[in-house]
Amino acid sequence: MSSTPLNRDLFDQVMVPNYAPASNIPVRGEGSRVWDQEGREYIDFAGGIAVTSVGHAHPQMLATLQDQGSKVWHLSNFMTNEPALKLAQQLTDATFAERVFLCSSGAEANEAAFKLARRYAFDKFGPDKHEIIAFHQGFHGRTLFTVNVGGQPKYSDGFGPKIVGITHLPYNDIAALEAAVSDKTCAIVMEPLQGEGGIIAADPAFAQKARELCDKYQALLVIDEVQTGVGRLGSLYAYQQLGITPDIMSSAKGLGNGFPVAAMLTTKAIATHMGVGTHGSTYGGNPLASAIASKVLDLINQPQVLADVNAKFERFKTGLEAINAKYPFMHEVRGRGLLIGAALNEDYLGRAGDFLSAATEVGLMVLVAGPDVVRFAPSLLIPDADIDAGLALFEQAVAKVTQT
Numbered sequence: 233m234s235s236t237p238l239n240r241d242l243f244d245q246v247m248v249p250n251y252a253p254a255s256n257i258p259v260r261g262e263g264s265r266v267w268d269q270e271g272r273e274y275i276d277f278a279g280g281i282a283v284t285s286v287g288h289a290h291p292q293m294l295a296t297l298q299d300q301g302s303k304v305w306h307l308s309n310f311m312t313n314e315p316a317l318k319l320a321q322q323l324t325d326a327t328f329a330e331r332v333f334l335c336s337s338g339a340e341a342n343e344a345a346f347k348l349a350r351r352y353a354f355d356k357f358g359p360d361k362h363e364i365i366a367f368h369q370g371f372h373g374r375t376l377f378t379v380n381v382g383g384q385p386k387y388s389d390g391f392g393p394k395i396v397g398i399t400h401l402p403y404n405d406i407a408a409l410e411a412a413v414s415d416k417t418c419a420i421v422m423e424p425l426q427g428e429g430g431i432i433a434a435d436p437a438f439a440q441k442a443r444e445l446c447d448k449y450q451a452l453l454v455i456d457e458v459q460t461g462v463g464r465l466g467s468l469y470a471y472q473q474l475g476i477t478p479d480i481m482s483s484a485k486g487l488g489n490g491f492p493v494a495a496m497l498t499t500k501a502i503a504t505h506m507g508v509g510t511h512g513s514t515y516g517g518n519p520l521a522s523a524i525a526s527k528v529l530d531l532i533n534q535p536q537v538l539a540d541v542n543a544k545f546e547r548f549k550t551g552l553e554a555i556n557a558k559y560p561f562m563h564e565v566r567g568r569g570l571l572i573g574a575a576l577n578e579d580y581l582g583r584a585g586d587f588l589s590a591a592t593e594v595g596l597m598v599l600v601a602g603p604d605v606v607r608f609a610p611s612l613l614i615p616d617a618d619i620d621a622g623l624a625l626f627e628q629a630v631a632k633v634t635q636t
């Protein structure tokens with residue numbers, strides 16, 4: 233057994249085939265650089281899908297991991313613990329929220345959010361008020377409830393009966409939203425910028441209309457900040473740029489820098505409806521995960537760090553436009569902060585994966601957001617020199633795809 237080479241072939245022999253990973257296997261990272269088994273270096277513009285918010289092997293993260301790791305990793309929710317209390321205090325101080333539920337993934341945070349929205353409506357208005365309004369191309373995770381609220385049928389088809397009472401509308405369509413919300417609506421669920429759906433930002437007027445309709449119909453506005461939160465769009469949370477206040481918000485991905493940790497945030501009045509015994513998570517709020525998230529927030533919730541994220545967006549945009557002037561491949565740069573999409577032009581529609589493969593070949597890790605958008609979501613602390621070096625590699629990849 234111990235002599236089995238740990239390579240890509242082994243994946244097919246021992247793993248459920250729900251992923252199709254690349255052939256190279258990274259073994260080490262530092263900041264925004266990663267090295268694979270062969271010692272090949274990569275610049276990391278992927279950030280583990282907008283997760284490694286402070287980069288790989290950050291010295292202060294390592295110190296936190298070692299410090300808390302040597303004290304206590306896990307207890308149970310029959311006892312609370314200092315790191316969890318500190319994390320919840322930080323999250324409530326920095327946002328609209330007054331109460332926090334801790335868990336371990338984005339899907340779990342959303343699951344809690346959707347259950348809470350339904351329970352709140354059930355308790356206050358009865359069983360008829362259970363309808364959830366969500367949006368086409370939205371993504372909220374891979375549990376059964378979250379794929380059903382998500383707006384991509386390919387993720388929810390084929391798993392038996394669907395969860396009822398969920399309506400999907402076109403994103404940013406105010407008229408459709410006004411027509412759909414009713415007394416039966418218990419929640420409107422939206423991402424402030426659709427990440428998986430193609431890096432599509434919400435119009436502030438659309439988000440504000442959602443808020444207004446929720447107020448009018450006593451529904452809750454649930455904002456999924458799993459991808460956009462923790463500084464990713466240049467403010468600690470993206471709702472802060474939209475002129476709205478959510479009733480419930482989820483946060484995950486960047487919150488743990490790769491350690492599984494997530495949070496559902498809400499107000500005191502709404503939280504009352506998730507009383508003792510209504511919901512839970514074994515790992516949620518364990519001291520190790522909480523200490524790590526707390527340190528991530530310390531590092532990112534700083535005016536200068538957030539200002540730098542916005543400056544780095546401009547650096548990316550300028551660089552991508554320069555590449556496009558030489559090798560036309562995209563029709564626009566989308567996104568905000570360090571969640572950036574290069575939307576492919578007509579000639580390359582459907583070929584985002586080719587750009588990803590070509591980038592990997594020259595030593596650059598990027599992402600796609602659907603078939604038509606190349607996505608960049610590096611560490612929020614990525615040095616400008618690494619952005620420039622990565623863009624130079626991306627130019628080679630674009631040259632390769634467009635010249636052949």
Ligand SMILES: *Cc1c(COP(=O)(O)O)cnc(C)c1O
Nearest residue numbers: 337338339371372373427458459
């Ligand atoms: C990634 C993502 C999720 C799911 O998070 P997991 O940690 O994979 O469960 C939910 N919502 C959004 C907006 C995401 O980007």
